[in-house]
Amino acid sequence: MKIGYIGLGNMGGPMCRNLIKGVNHQVVVHDLNAEAVATCVAVGGTAASSLAALAAESDVIFTSLPTPRHVEAVVLGEGGIAAHAKPGTVFIDLSTNAPAMVKRLAAELATRGIAMLDSPVTGGVPRAEAGTIVVMAGGNEAVFEANRALLAAFSGTVVHVGPIGSASVAKLINNMLAFCNAAAAMEGMTMGAMAGIDMKKLFGIITNGSGDSAAIRSLGNRALVGKFEASFALDLAYKDLGLAVELATEHGVPGMIAPQVLNLMRMARGLGLGGEDSSASLKVYEKVMGREVRL
Ligand code: NAD
DSSP: OEEEEEOOSTTHHHHHHHHHHHOSSEEEEEOSOHHHHHHHHTTTOEEOSOHHHHHHHOSEEEEOOSSHHHHHHHHHSTTSHHHHSOTTOEEEEOSOOOHHHHHHHHHHHHTTTOEEEEOOEESHHHHHHHTOEEEEEESOHHHHHHHHHHHHTTEEEEEEEESTTHHHHHHHHHHHHHHHHHHHHHHHHHHHHHHTOOHHHHHHHHHTSTTOOHHHHHHHHTGGGTOOSOSSBHHHHHHHHHHHHHHHHHTTOOOSSHHHHHHHHHHHHHTTOTTSBGGGGHHHHHHHHTSOOOO
């Protein structure tokens, strides 16, 4: 079997390298960034001569791309998967994508005999590197079962959620919670800094108390210690939360919290922080209050 892998960034890179190491198949890789390709070739991957060539020669194709538009372009664009993959190919999108886009791509690919799973992941770069990332999948269950071992090769937990698009719904809800928890943590830690209490003690109390969350612990390794280089870019977090707010709107669910956090991210992007880590939203609080918030 030949596997194609498109998008070798912060998440796709480590997941692809773990896939290459974990399976006994040839993995053909493609990215616009030659350095990203080189890191996968170094562990046994093969650089594709083009997207079209990768699509034509692969039995299973993975994508890990920034936004729904990037996935759409790679699937439906000229030289893309729909035009070049053979019938019987399975396409697995690991990106955080819009449920509506996922369903549209799956329907288009189905007319060409190509099955699709929407298969977003959660756990961030450290767990992608450790091979313990959580993978959720939507789509035909038999197709999922046939490819379960491939997904397990680079992840710790693999869950079939339901029909196509259902995994993207689960992922957007998960990320909405993560970003709202992170914003609450930023606000709380700013309050602690302004009140002048011991920040390390405050952090220790929260992370051992009922205010604990994966978000505040992650913040403790990043913004709260002044590390802002992107592990998960603010621009991508903004994309995810925007999709989650659209999902709430589609279903008429009151948006009491997520739209506020989206505005916080909008302010951070307005300050030019879109390329920094999603935790750089802390800088909005810092700017407004005129002081750093650090452990
Ligand atoms: P990234 O920007 O680091 O990587 C994206 C890669 O795609 C880049 O290497 C880029 O060169 C490549 N690319 C873009 N367009 C391309 C094209 N047309 N052809 C080939 N390559 C192309 O992004 P990331 O952080 O790795 O995120 C990837 C996806 O995973 C996103 O949908 C994101 O929302 C999701 N995600 C990210 C995290 C995280 O912590 N970073 C966690 C879970 C899910």
